[in-house]
Amino acid sequence: MGYDDTGSTGRRSEARGRRRRRPLRAATGAVALLALLGVLVLGGYAFYLQRTVANNIEHEDLMAEDESVITISPSLTGGNQPGQTDGGTGQGGGAGQGGAEGQGGAEGQDGAEGDGSTTAGEGVDAVDEDETAPIVGEDGQPLDTTGVEVTATTPSRSTDAGDAMNFLIIGSDSRDLSVERGRSDVIVLMHVNDERDRVDLVHFPRDLFVPIAGTGGSSKINAAYAYGGAPLLVQTLQPLVDVPIDHVVIVNFESFRSMTDAIGGVEVQVTEAGGGFDVGTQHMDGEQGLRFVRERYSLSQGDISRGERQMQFVKAIMLKALSRDTLTNPVRLANFVDAATTNLTVDQNLQVGEMRDLGFSMRDVRGGDIHFWQGPWNGIDMHPVAGSIVLMAPDQMTLLSEHLRTDTMESYADNVSPRSGFGG
Structure with missing residues (x-):
């Protein structure tokens, strides 16, 4: 077998x-x-x-619900109280006597740098930079607004805007918002478009002279924050841009310092020399960055030029944070996130999950997708009581509002706001 x-x-x-x-x-x-x-x-x-x-992050009541009441109170302001100067308390909540006397001319030089033609009236007691400007009536005289109640409202949202979002970003010098509001030295409206592939940052000069919501008077826009905190600033800004502000974020200046150091410093495009910084690309660490964004007196257009610097610095941080060097380095990214959210206060409705989802939806945004604008203005003047003020350009503000409402910022242009003095 x-x-x-x-x-x-x-x-x-x-x-x-x-x-x-x-x-x-x-x-x-x-x-x-x-x-x-x-x-x-x-x-x-x-x-x-x-x-x-x-x-x-900390959550605070930074926004008022519709029909709720905001009571004006200067009790948590930073620096001198409204109506108070270094020399004492003024009359009727105004610029006061003593400390501010004789300062009008100096303030005028700061505000009018660029043409030198605007000076304060002789004998005028105008507030200086460390004081809160009073709210003044049509006659230019201070109004007593303490205890005035402002009813909160919100503009309607245009269907053309889709899911576009608007954030109010406030840069404050306060170390503890529960103790003092501090000063709102940075006021920026961030518009994130519906497609989440474009961000527009509109910087409003802190000295922009505007109607203060519910008071019947006007003042520098940062006075709204001083008198009524973020809720009153929201109510003051919303009628100007005619769009609802979805969320409010307050950033302590210490965050700018720590964020910058966490990502190894930033490269800033300096367009106007001053304060020890030359024109050109300058590498800055956190301490240098703070000096850069706070400088005002050596710049050609005072508060306007400082706002330009602040936007240059913010752009440098955003570009570095979105770079491969940061996003692909777990340690650097973790340090940056930690630094960016320490000393960060947001409104009570902005939850971490929403922040995460928004960040993820904007993951493809790069430097060329971030655009900066000045809040429309057309000159600098000296108010006999409020001091150096930036004059608003109403027609251009209306145009800005239309583009924000319809989410068409890609076609927005501002040929009104002066550009001289920025070096480019």
């Missing part, structure tokens, strides 16, 4: 096949395990970042 090798050969071939497939299956399993570990690490890292944000 002959020997049939077919079965044994088949079994040996099958065995060899199994031996060949084992390493393949093992390799596939290893890759799958590594991929799973990678997902877990990334997920854990994302969870760590979210927990960091949740632990760092």
Whole structure:
């Protein structure tokens, strides 16, 4: 009987096949395990970042619900109180006597730098930079607004805007908002378009002279924050731009310093020399950045030029934060997130999950997608009581409002606001 090798050969071939497939299956399993570990690490890292944000940020009542009442009170202002100067308390809540006397001319030089033609009236007691400007009536005289109640309202949202969002960003020098409001040295409206691929930042000069909501008077726009905190500033800004402000964020100046240092410093395009900074690209650490954005007196257009510098610095931070050097470096990114959210206060309705989702939806935004504008203005003047003021350009403000309402900022242009003095 002959020997049939077919079965044994088949079994040996099958065995060899199994031996060949084992390493393949093992390799596939290893890759799958590594991929799973990678997902877990990334997920854990994302969870760590979210927990960091949740632990760092503070929630405050920065926005008033419709029909609620905002009571004007200067009790939490920074610097001197409204109506108070270094020399004492003024009359009727105005610029006061004593400390401010004789300062009108100096304030005029600061505000009118660029043409030198605007000076304060002789003998005028105008507030200086460290004072809160009073709210004045049509006759130019201070109004007593303490205790005045302002009813909150919100403009309607245009259907043309889709899911576009508007954030009010306030830069404050207060270290503890529960103790003092501090001064709103930076006021920026951030418009995020419906497609989440464009961001427009509109800087409103702190000395922009505007109607203060519910008071029947006008003052520098940062006086709204001084007298009624973020809620009154929201109510003052919304009628100018005629769009609802969705959220409010207050950033302490210390955050600018720590954010800058966390990402290894930034490259800033300086367009006007002054305060120890030359024109051109300058590398700045956090301390240098603070000096850069706070400088005012050596610049050609005072508060306007300072606003331009603030936007240059913010852009430098955003570009560095969105760069591969930051996004692909877990340690640097974690440090930046920690620094950015420490000393950060947001309104009561802005939750961490919404912040995360918005950030994810904007992950493809790069430097060329971020655009900066000045709040429309057409000159600098000296008010006999409020001091140096920036004059609003009403028609251009209306045009800005139309583009914000319809989410068409890509076609917005401002040929009204003066550009001289910026060096480019």
